[in-house]
Amino acid sequence: MGPPGSENWHAMLDGAEAILRDEGHAALTSRRIAEQIGVKQRLVYYYFRTMDDLVVEMFRRLSERELARLEEASRAALPLREIWDVCVDTTDARLVSEFMALAARIDGLAKEVIYFIEKSRAIQVETVRKAMAQSKRTFGLSAEALTMLATSVALALKREDELGVRSAHAETRALIQGMLEELEPA
Protein backbone atom coordinates (compact mmCIF):
# COMPACT_ATOMS: atom_id res chain seq x y z
CA MET A 1 0.00 0.00 0.00
CA GLY A 2 1.21 3.47 -0.90
CA PRO A 3 1.93 5.96 1.87
CA PRO A 4 -0.96 8.34 2.74
CA GLY A 5 0.13 11.95 2.38
CA SER A 6 2.76 11.21 -0.26
CA GLU A 7 2.98 13.17 -3.48
CA ASN A 8 1.15 10.60 -5.61
CA TRP A 9 -1.47 10.13 -2.92
CA HIS A 10 -2.33 13.84 -3.02
CA ALA A 11 -2.11 13.99 -6.81
CA MET A 12 -4.65 11.19 -7.10
CA LEU A 13 -7.07 12.87 -4.73
CA ASP A 14 -6.58 16.19 -6.55
CA GLY A 15 -7.37 14.47 -9.84
CA ALA A 16 -10.37 12.70 -8.35
CA GLU A 17 -11.70 15.98 -7.00
CA ALA A 18 -11.39 17.69 -10.37
CA ILE A 19 -13.15 14.82 -12.13
CA LEU A 20 -15.97 14.69 -9.59
CA ARG A 21 -16.45 18.44 -9.83
CA ASP A 22 -16.32 18.67 -13.62
CA GLU A 23 -17.72 15.37 -14.86
CA GLY A 24 -19.64 13.79 -12.00
CA HIS A 25 -19.14 10.49 -10.27
CA ALA A 26 -20.07 8.39 -13.29
CA ALA A 27 -16.70 9.46 -14.68
CA LEU A 28 -14.82 8.90 -11.44
CA THR A 29 -12.96 5.70 -12.34
CA SER A 30 -9.48 4.45 -11.57
CA ARG A 31 -8.56 4.66 -15.26
CA ARG A 32 -9.76 8.25 -15.53
CA ILE A 33 -7.82 9.31 -12.42
CA ALA A 34 -4.64 7.60 -13.67
CA GLU A 35 -4.97 9.33 -17.04
CA GLN A 36 -5.59 12.69 -15.34
CA ILE A 37 -2.28 12.64 -13.47
CA GLY A 38 -0.24 10.65 -15.98
CA VAL A 39 0.30 7.29 -14.28
CA LYS A 40 -0.99 3.79 -14.94
CA GLN A 41 -4.26 2.51 -13.59
CA ARG A 42 -2.64 -0.17 -11.46
CA LEU A 43 -1.03 2.49 -9.30
CA VAL A 44 -4.36 3.79 -8.07
CA TYR A 45 -4.96 0.43 -6.40
CA TYR A 46 -1.53 0.58 -4.86
CA TYR A 47 -2.38 3.83 -3.06
CA PHE A 48 -6.03 3.04 -2.36
CA ARG A 49 -7.22 -0.51 -1.83
CA THR A 50 -10.57 0.09 -3.50
CA MET A 51 -12.33 2.94 -5.28
CA ASP A 52 -14.69 3.32 -2.32
CA ASP A 53 -11.69 3.83 -0.05
CA LEU A 54 -10.43 6.51 -2.40
CA VAL A 55 -13.76 8.33 -2.28
CA VAL A 56 -13.82 8.27 1.51
CA GLU A 57 -10.25 9.60 1.70
CA MET A 58 -11.13 12.31 -0.80
CA PHE A 59 -14.01 13.51 1.36
CA ARG A 60 -11.97 13.27 4.55
CA ARG A 61 -9.20 15.44 3.11
CA LEU A 62 -11.70 17.94 1.73
CA SER A 63 -13.69 18.21 4.96
CA GLU A 64 -10.54 18.70 7.02
CA ARG A 65 -9.62 21.62 4.79
CA GLU A 66 -13.12 23.01 5.06
CA LEU A 67 -13.20 22.73 8.86
CA ALA A 68 -9.83 24.46 9.09
CA ARG A 69 -11.18 27.26 6.93
CA LEU A 70 -14.23 27.57 9.19
CA GLU A 71 -12.10 27.63 12.34
CA GLU A 72 -9.96 30.34 10.85
CA ALA A 73 -13.02 32.35 9.80
CA SER A 74 -14.45 32.06 13.31
CA ARG A 75 -11.35 33.79 14.67
CA ALA A 76 -11.53 36.72 12.22
CA ALA A 77 -12.48 40.26 13.20
CA LEU A 78 -15.92 39.86 11.64
CA PRO A 79 -16.39 36.10 11.98
CA LEU A 80 -20.04 35.95 10.88
CA ARG A 81 -19.35 37.69 7.58
CA GLU A 82 -16.30 35.53 7.07
CA ILE A 83 -18.24 32.30 7.67
CA TRP A 84 -21.02 33.44 5.36
CA ASP A 85 -18.43 34.02 2.66
CA VAL A 86 -16.96 30.56 3.18
CA CYS A 87 -20.42 28.97 2.88
CA VAL A 88 -21.62 30.93 -0.10
CA ASP A 89 -18.44 31.49 -2.09
CA THR A 90 -16.02 28.61 -1.64
CA THR A 91 -18.45 25.74 -1.16
CA ASP A 92 -19.05 23.81 -4.37
CA ALA A 93 -22.70 22.74 -4.52
CA ARG A 94 -21.95 20.28 -7.30
CA LEU A 95 -19.52 18.41 -5.07
CA VAL A 96 -22.06 18.41 -2.25
CA SER A 97 -24.67 16.76 -4.47
CA GLU A 98 -22.20 14.16 -5.69
CA PHE A 99 -21.01 13.30 -2.19
CA MET A 100 -24.57 13.10 -0.85
CA ALA A 101 -25.48 10.67 -3.60
CA LEU A 102 -22.34 8.64 -2.93
CA ALA A 103 -22.91 8.66 0.84
CA ALA A 104 -26.16 6.78 0.35
CA ARG A 105 -24.16 3.91 -1.16
CA ILE A 106 -20.88 4.00 0.79
CA ASP A 107 -21.34 3.51 4.54
CA GLY A 108 -17.90 4.79 5.46
CA LEU A 109 -18.58 8.00 3.58
CA ALA A 110 -21.88 8.60 5.38
CA LYS A 111 -20.03 8.46 8.71
CA GLU A 112 -17.55 11.09 7.53
CA VAL A 113 -20.32 13.35 6.21
CA ILE A 114 -22.22 13.15 9.50
CA TYR A 115 -19.06 13.99 11.44
CA PHE A 116 -18.37 16.95 9.17
CA ILE A 117 -21.88 18.40 9.42
CA GLU A 118 -21.96 18.16 13.21
CA LYS A 119 -18.48 19.56 13.64
CA SER A 120 -19.04 22.50 11.32
CA ARG A 121 -22.42 23.22 12.85
CA ALA A 122 -20.88 23.38 16.31
CA ILE A 123 -18.38 25.99 15.14
CA GLN A 124 -21.07 28.01 13.40
CA VAL A 125 -23.54 27.94 16.29
CA GLU A 126 -20.87 29.05 18.72
CA THR A 127 -19.91 31.96 16.47
CA VAL A 128 -23.53 33.01 16.06
CA ARG A 129 -24.10 32.77 19.81
CA LYS A 130 -21.20 35.13 20.50
CA ALA A 131 -22.31 37.62 17.86
CA MET A 132 -25.82 37.66 19.31
CA ALA A 133 -24.51 38.26 22.81
CA GLN A 134 -22.22 41.04 21.67
CA SER A 135 -24.72 42.88 19.47
CA LYS A 136 -27.66 42.17 21.79
CA ARG A 137 -29.71 41.40 18.67
CA THR A 138 -31.33 37.98 18.26
CA PHE A 139 -34.31 38.65 15.94
CA GLY A 140 -36.19 36.37 18.33
CA LEU A 141 -34.13 33.42 17.09
CA SER A 142 -32.01 30.86 18.86
CA ALA A 143 -28.40 30.60 17.70
CA GLU A 144 -29.16 27.05 16.49
CA ALA A 145 -32.12 28.10 14.37
CA LEU A 146 -30.33 31.07 12.83
CA THR A 147 -27.33 28.90 11.98
CA MET A 148 -29.52 26.27 10.37
CA LEU A 149 -31.38 28.93 8.35
CA ALA A 150 -28.21 30.59 7.15
CA THR A 151 -26.36 27.44 6.13
CA SER A 152 -29.41 25.93 4.44
CA VAL A 153 -30.07 29.02 2.42
CA ALA A 154 -26.39 29.45 1.54
CA LEU A 155 -26.26 25.98 0.04
CA ALA A 156 -29.56 26.47 -1.77
CA LEU A 157 -28.42 29.78 -3.27
CA LYS A 158 -25.17 28.23 -4.43
CA ARG A 159 -26.87 25.15 -5.86
CA GLU A 160 -29.42 27.17 -7.82
CA ASP A 161 -26.78 29.65 -8.93
CA GLU A 162 -24.76 26.86 -10.52
CA LEU A 163 -27.92 25.62 -12.20
CA GLY A 164 -28.87 29.06 -13.51
CA VAL A 165 -31.87 29.87 -11.31
CA ARG A 166 -32.08 33.37 -9.83
CA SER A 167 -35.70 33.86 -8.61
CA ALA A 168 -35.93 35.22 -5.06
CA HIS A 169 -32.12 35.29 -4.74
CA ALA A 170 -31.71 39.07 -4.60
CA GLU A 171 -34.30 39.41 -1.83
CA THR A 172 -32.71 36.58 0.13
CA ARG A 173 -29.20 37.95 -0.14
CA ALA A 174 -30.45 41.36 0.92
CA LEU A 175 -32.06 39.81 3.99
CA ILE A 176 -28.85 38.07 5.01
CA GLN A 177 -26.78 41.19 4.43
CA GLY A 178 -29.20 43.16 6.60
CA MET A 179 -28.92 40.68 9.43
CA LEU A 180 -25.14 40.67 9.16
CA GLU A 181 -25.19 44.46 9.33
CA GLU A 182 -27.09 44.35 12.61
CA LEU A 183 -25.30 41.41 14.20
CA GLU A 184 -21.88 42.47 13.09
CA PRO A 185 -21.70 46.20 12.19
CA ALA A 186 -18.78 46.94 9.87
Add this chain to the structure above:
Amino acid sequence: MGPPGSENWHAMLDGAEAILRDEGHAALTSRRIAEQIGVKQRLVYYYFRTMDDLVVEMFRRLSERELARLEEASRAALPLREIWDVCVDTTDARLVSEFMALAARIDGLAKEVIYFIEKSRAIQVETVRKAMAQSKRTFGLSAEALTMLATSVALALKREDELGVRSAHAETRALIQGMLEELEPA
Protein backbone atom coordinates in the same frame (compact mmCIF):
# COMPACT_ATOMS: atom_id res chain seq x y z
CA MET B 1 -40.97 3.65 -30.10
CA GLY B 2 -43.40 2.70 -27.35
CA PRO B 3 -46.35 4.97 -26.56
CA PRO B 4 -45.77 7.48 -23.74
CA GLY B 5 -48.37 7.06 -21.01
CA SER B 6 -48.95 3.37 -21.72
CA GLU B 7 -48.92 0.76 -18.99
CA ASN B 8 -45.36 -0.41 -19.62
CA TRP B 9 -44.16 3.17 -19.94
CA HIS B 10 -45.44 3.98 -16.46
CA ALA B 11 -44.25 0.66 -15.02
CA MET B 12 -40.73 1.38 -16.25
CA LEU B 13 -40.69 4.86 -14.72
CA ASP B 14 -42.13 3.47 -11.46
CA GLY B 15 -39.37 0.89 -11.38
CA ALA B 16 -36.73 3.46 -12.21
CA GLU B 17 -37.97 5.72 -9.41
CA ALA B 18 -37.82 2.92 -6.85
CA ILE B 19 -34.31 1.96 -7.92
CA LEU B 20 -33.06 5.55 -7.83
CA ARG B 21 -34.59 6.07 -4.40
CA ASP B 22 -33.36 2.82 -2.85
CA GLU B 23 -30.09 2.07 -4.61
CA GLY B 24 -28.90 5.27 -6.21
CA HIS B 25 -28.18 6.09 -9.82
CA ALA B 26 -25.21 3.73 -10.09
CA ALA B 27 -27.82 0.97 -10.02
CA LEU B 28 -30.17 2.72 -12.45
CA THR B 29 -29.52 0.59 -15.55
CA SER B 30 -31.76 -0.71 -18.29
CA ARG B 31 -31.11 -4.28 -17.11
CA ARG B 32 -32.07 -3.47 -13.54
CA ILE B 33 -35.28 -1.70 -14.59
CA ALA B 34 -36.30 -4.62 -16.83
CA GLU B 35 -35.66 -7.08 -14.02
CA GLN B 36 -37.63 -4.92 -11.59
CA ILE B 37 -40.83 -5.04 -13.64
CA GLY B 38 -40.35 -8.45 -15.22
CA VAL B 39 -39.63 -7.69 -18.86
CA LYS B 40 -36.56 -8.06 -21.04
CA GLN B 41 -33.93 -5.37 -21.27
CA ARG B 42 -34.53 -4.74 -24.95
CA LEU B 43 -38.01 -3.39 -24.19
CA VAL B 44 -36.65 -0.47 -22.19
CA TYR B 45 -35.04 0.85 -25.38
CA TYR B 46 -38.30 0.41 -27.20
CA TYR B 47 -40.09 2.77 -24.81
CA PHE B 48 -37.16 5.15 -24.24
CA ARG B 49 -34.58 5.74 -26.93
CA THR B 50 -31.71 6.15 -24.46
CA MET B 51 -31.23 5.89 -20.70
CA ASP B 52 -30.80 9.67 -20.54
CA ASP B 53 -34.21 10.09 -22.16
CA LEU B 54 -35.69 7.79 -19.54
CA VAL B 55 -34.18 9.84 -16.72
CA VAL B 56 -35.56 13.07 -18.16
CA GLU B 57 -39.03 11.55 -18.53
CA MET B 58 -38.84 10.23 -14.99
CA PHE B 59 -38.12 13.69 -13.62
CA ARG B 60 -40.78 15.30 -15.79
CA ARG B 61 -43.47 12.92 -14.55
CA LEU B 62 -42.33 13.33 -10.94
CA SER B 63 -42.22 17.12 -11.09
CA GLU B 64 -45.67 17.31 -12.67
CA ARG B 65 -47.04 15.29 -9.76
CA GLU B 66 -45.19 17.50 -7.29
CA LEU B 67 -46.47 20.72 -8.87
CA ALA B 68 -50.03 19.37 -8.82
CA ARG B 69 -49.63 18.58 -5.13
CA LEU B 70 -48.34 22.11 -4.49
CA GLU B 71 -51.22 23.69 -6.42
CA GLU B 72 -53.68 21.64 -4.40
CA ALA B 73 -51.98 22.59 -1.14
CA SER B 74 -52.12 26.26 -2.08
CA ARG B 75 -55.90 26.02 -2.33
CA ALA B 76 -56.35 24.39 1.10
CA ALA B 77 -57.84 26.14 4.12
CA LEU B 78 -54.40 26.56 5.70
CA PRO B 79 -52.22 26.63 2.57
CA LEU B 80 -48.95 27.56 4.27
CA ARG B 81 -49.07 24.64 6.67
CA GLU B 82 -50.08 22.35 3.83
CA ILE B 83 -47.16 23.47 1.66
CA TRP B 84 -44.73 23.10 4.54
CA ASP B 85 -45.93 19.54 5.01
CA VAL B 86 -45.46 18.80 1.31
CA CYS B 87 -41.91 20.15 1.42
CA VAL B 88 -40.83 18.51 4.64
CA ASP B 89 -42.76 15.23 4.61
CA THR B 90 -43.29 14.01 1.07
CA THR B 91 -40.16 15.33 -0.59
CA ASP B 92 -37.45 12.70 -0.82
CA ALA B 93 -34.07 14.34 -0.25
CA ARG B 94 -32.27 11.30 -1.60
CA LEU B 95 -34.01 11.70 -4.95
CA VAL B 96 -33.17 15.41 -4.98
CA SER B 97 -29.46 14.68 -4.54
CA GLU B 98 -29.51 12.04 -7.25
CA PHE B 99 -31.32 14.29 -9.72
CA MET B 100 -29.05 17.25 -8.98
CA ALA B 101 -26.01 15.10 -9.67
CA LEU B 102 -27.60 13.79 -12.87
CA ALA B 103 -28.65 17.29 -14.00
CA ALA B 104 -25.02 18.36 -14.13
CA ARG B 105 -24.43 15.69 -16.77
CA ILE B 106 -27.71 15.63 -18.71
CA ASP B 107 -28.58 18.97 -20.30
CA GLY B 108 -32.21 18.10 -20.94
CA LEU B 109 -32.64 17.26 -17.27
CA ALA B 110 -31.16 20.57 -16.12
CA LYS B 111 -33.79 22.41 -18.19
CA GLU B 112 -36.59 20.45 -16.51
CA VAL B 113 -35.15 21.04 -13.04
CA ILE B 114 -34.90 24.79 -13.66
CA TYR B 115 -38.50 24.90 -14.88
CA PHE B 116 -39.66 22.97 -11.83
CA ILE B 117 -37.85 25.18 -9.32
CA GLU B 118 -39.15 28.40 -10.85
CA LYS B 119 -42.70 27.13 -11.20
CA SER B 120 -42.88 25.80 -7.65
CA ARG B 121 -41.28 28.94 -6.25
CA ALA B 122 -43.89 31.10 -7.99
CA ILE B 123 -46.69 29.10 -6.34
CA GLN B 124 -45.02 29.28 -2.94
CA VAL B 125 -44.23 33.00 -3.09
CA GLU B 126 -47.80 33.82 -4.08
CA THR B 127 -49.15 31.76 -1.17
CA VAL B 128 -46.79 33.40 1.30
CA ARG B 129 -47.68 36.84 -0.03
CA LYS B 130 -51.40 36.22 0.56
CA ALA B 131 -50.81 34.85 4.07
CA MET B 132 -48.73 37.90 4.95
CA ALA B 133 -51.41 40.25 3.68
CA GLN B 134 -54.16 38.45 5.56
CA SER B 135 -52.33 38.10 8.87
CA LYS B 136 -50.65 41.50 8.60
CA ARG B 137 -47.46 39.84 9.87
CA THR B 138 -44.30 39.91 7.78
CA PHE B 139 -41.46 39.56 10.34
CA GLY B 140 -39.80 42.28 8.30
CA LEU B 141 -39.34 39.81 5.44
CA SER B 142 -40.31 39.89 1.79
CA ALA B 143 -42.46 37.02 0.57
CA GLU B 144 -39.58 35.97 -1.69
CA ALA B 145 -37.04 35.83 1.13
CA LEU B 146 -39.35 33.95 3.49
CA THR B 147 -40.16 31.41 0.78
CA MET B 148 -36.50 30.87 0.00
CA LEU B 149 -35.68 30.45 3.70
CA ALA B 150 -38.49 27.99 4.30
CA THR B 151 -37.87 25.78 1.27
CA SER B 152 -34.10 25.76 1.80
CA VAL B 153 -34.41 24.76 5.41
CA ALA B 154 -37.09 22.16 4.67
CA LEU B 155 -34.79 20.41 2.21
CA ALA B 156 -31.81 20.64 4.57
CA LEU B 157 -33.81 19.19 7.47
CA LYS B 158 -35.02 16.33 5.32
CA ARG B 159 -31.58 15.63 3.89
CA GLU B 160 -29.90 15.54 7.29
CA ASP B 161 -32.77 13.53 8.76
CA GLU B 162 -32.25 10.81 6.18
CA LEU B 163 -28.54 10.87 6.97
CA GLY B 164 -29.07 10.66 10.72
CA VAL B 165 -28.08 14.19 11.78
CA ARG B 166 -30.32 15.96 14.29
CA SER B 167 -28.31 18.93 15.69
CA ALA B 168 -30.22 22.21 15.64
CA HIS B 169 -33.28 20.54 14.11
CA ALA B 170 -35.61 20.89 17.09
CA GLU B 171 -34.91 24.62 17.40
CA THR B 172 -35.42 25.11 13.67
CA ARG B 173 -38.70 23.21 13.56
CA ALA B 174 -39.93 25.18 16.56
CA LEU B 175 -39.11 28.42 14.76
CA ILE B 176 -41.04 27.42 11.66
CA GLN B 177 -44.01 26.23 13.70
CA GLY B 178 -44.04 29.55 15.53
CA MET B 179 -44.08 31.51 12.30
CA LEU B 180 -46.84 29.32 10.89
CA GLU B 181 -48.84 29.96 14.07
CA GLU B 182 -48.60 33.71 13.53
CA LEU B 183 -49.06 33.77 9.77
CA GLU B 184 -51.79 31.17 9.74
CA PRO B 185 -53.52 30.79 13.14
CA ALA B 186 -55.22 27.39 13.45
Add this chain to the structure above:
DNA sequence: GTCTATACACCGATAGAC
Protein backbone atom coordinates in the same frame (compact mmCIF):
# COMPACT_ATOMS: atom_id res chain seq x y z
C1' DG C 1 -44.67 -5.31 -29.09
C1' DT C 2 -41.76 -8.43 -27.31
C1' DC C 3 -38.24 -11.39 -27.72
C1' DT C 4 -33.04 -13.75 -28.37
C1' DA C 5 -28.62 -12.76 -29.30
C1' DT C 6 -24.79 -10.09 -29.55
C1' DA C 7 -21.36 -6.15 -30.59
C1' DC C 8 -18.42 -3.32 -28.29
C1' DA C 9 -16.64 -0.48 -24.53
C1' DC C 10 -15.39 0.08 -20.02
C1' DC C 11 -15.44 -1.15 -15.19
C1' DG C 12 -12.88 -2.89 -10.59
C1' DA C 13 -9.50 -5.64 -9.22
C1' DT C 14 -5.47 -8.86 -9.34
C1' DA C 15 -1.07 -11.69 -10.91
C1' DG C 16 3.29 -11.13 -11.26
C1' DA C 17 7.70 -9.05 -13.74
C1' DC C 18 11.17 -5.51 -12.95
Add this chain to the structure above:
DNA sequence: GTCTATCGGTGTATAGAC
Protein backbone atom coordinates in the same frame (compact mmCIF):
# COMPACT_ATOMS: atom_id res chain seq x y z
C1' DG D 1 6.98 1.71 -6.58
C1' DT D 2 5.65 1.22 -10.96
C1' DC D 3 4.68 -1.35 -14.68
C1' DT D 4 2.25 -4.85 -18.48
C1' DA D 5 -1.25 -7.88 -19.05
C1' DT D 6 -5.46 -9.78 -18.17
C1' DC D 7 -9.77 -11.82 -15.86
C1' DG D 8 -14.62 -11.69 -15.13
C1' DG D 9 -18.36 -8.79 -15.01
C1' DT D 10 -21.56 -5.30 -16.53
C1' DG D 11 -22.96 -1.27 -19.12
C1' DT D 12 -25.50 0.93 -23.51
C1' DA D 13 -27.32 0.02 -27.58
C1' DT D 14 -28.61 -2.44 -31.88
C1' DA D 15 -29.84 -6.35 -35.46
C1' DG D 16 -33.28 -8.90 -36.60
C1' DA D 17 -36.74 -13.07 -35.73
C1' DC D 18 -41.50 -13.81 -34.37
